Amino acid sequence: MITSGAAATVELRSVQAPARLTGRIAVPGDKSISHRAILLNAIATGSAGVTGAGLGADCRASIASVESLGATVQRRWPDGSLSPALAVPDSVVGNGAVHRAADLVIEGAGGAGLREPEEVLDAANSGTTARFLSGILAGQPFFSVLTGDASLRRRPMGRVIEPLIAMGARIVGRDDNRCLPIALSPAQLRAIEYELPVASAQLKSCLLLAGLQATGATVLHEPAASRDHTERLLRAQGASLRVEGRHLTLAGDAALAAVDVAVPGDLSSAAFWLVAALLHPQASVTIERVGINPGRTGLLDVLTEMGGRLTLTNRRQAGGEPVADITAESSRLRGVRVGGELIPRLLDEVPILALAAALAEGTTTIHDAAELRVKESDRLAAVAGELTTLGGQVEELPDGLVIRGTPSLAGGEAEAHGDHRLAMMACIAGLVSAGPVLVGGAETVEVSYPGFWHDLEHLAPGAARVL
Ligand code: S3P
DSSP states (O other), rough: OOOOTOOOOOOEEEEEOOOOEEEOOOOOOHHHHHHHHHHHTTSSBEEEEEEEEEEOHHHHHHHHHHOOOOOEEEEEOTTSSSEEEEEEGGGTTOOOTTTTSEEEEEEEEOGGGOOOOOOEEEEEOOOHHHHHHHHHHHTSOOOOEEOOOOHHHOOOOOOHHHHHHHHTOEEEEEHHHHHHEEEEEOOOOOEEEOSSSSSHHHHHHHHHHHHHHHEEEEEESSSSOOOOHHHHHHHHOOOOEEEETTEEESSSOOOOOOOOOOOOOOOOOOOHHHHHHSSSSSSEEEEEEOOOOOTTTHHHHHHHHTTTEEEEEEEEEEEEEEEEEEEOOOOOOOOOOOOOGGHHOOOOOOHHHHHHHTTSSHHHHHOEEEEEEEESOOOOHHHHHHHHHHHEEEEEEEEEEEEESSSSSOOEEEOOOOOHHHHHHHHHHHHTTHHHEEETTTTGGGOOTHHHHHHHHHTTTSSEOOO
């Protein structure tokens, strides 16, 4: 097992290949959209109903933060009763799926109604929470401090701090303004025109949230298209936002109105089961009501090009986003080349794509993905290391991976490196390897996928056990 200093193994699970992998499931509400529904409604005026929100640990960090800032987030249970969103009644504690799809009622504080938090705000493991909050807090008339867990404190914040300071924000941060914790003092923001150095939806969203509070029109240019959930929601909330290709113009001094959001299932969570089903010889899995925003579907395009049998049915719109049911069936995959503008469209899916490539015929190369080195772990190093341990042939490049497909993986011990997507990739490897895979740090799946083990048990009874 490869262990990283910051990511000690807490929970060890063993996963082995089942005879078959079949069934229909609904994955948790989309993490990106859930964050936005919480954060953007918290700074809006009025009350919003959010249905189907995924409340993994990341989104719970967003709820805790907006509550410290004066918004209220309640959970509506199926019997219609309301309780504070983060308090789970005793009757449902211990049900891993309880945070899979939550209905929330959010009372926005209004942009001008936020209050100074008494405590340090803690974004925990969530880059989205940290980057979005930075944009919200930068223009407030009060002091705040923002931090995160060990992994998040290592991730780059300079990319948001630098343009925010150019807008007039008063921010100081650790490591010469590059890392959390950061402290933000009262400031009046002015709009800037800015060329984003990376195609990052978190950076783009941070600057849009700051731009709402600035005087003048904020103009952003993206190097490649990143997911546009923020733009969709801001428009629905009444912001004046013009998008022409990769150029965005947002009017400042804007007030948002609370808006209801129906959150679709998370394609980034569905991805694990889709790849599992393509790789397993006796498999057919359907994931219901998955978000298929074009900014997120790069993996579906690549798996189809690899020969994967994927079928999208029941296509419709839900909450301003396109959704569909997706079925994956046992397939023979072949290697492909992946890079360029495709990368932001499958950014979070590279770990599971690498597993698919490790069992495909031929070689897969992934380029232009250096951004993966600053995610919850260095995902290029971690994926290469763990897949190699399990019997794969993977070479690390500065900006990607070269994966030579083999007919089977042996199995063995894999470590999550404190990274939820690594834990799930290792678990899926167990479902399709000759021998069992021991997954160290299995508890990290909770960051994005509450109910992961519950769904695994449904699709492959008895395949996983806690050691
Ligand atoms: C996210 C954007 C992506 C992604 C992250 C969630 C978002 O990061 O990796 O998991 O919700 O905006 P980038 O900021 O690199 O696009």
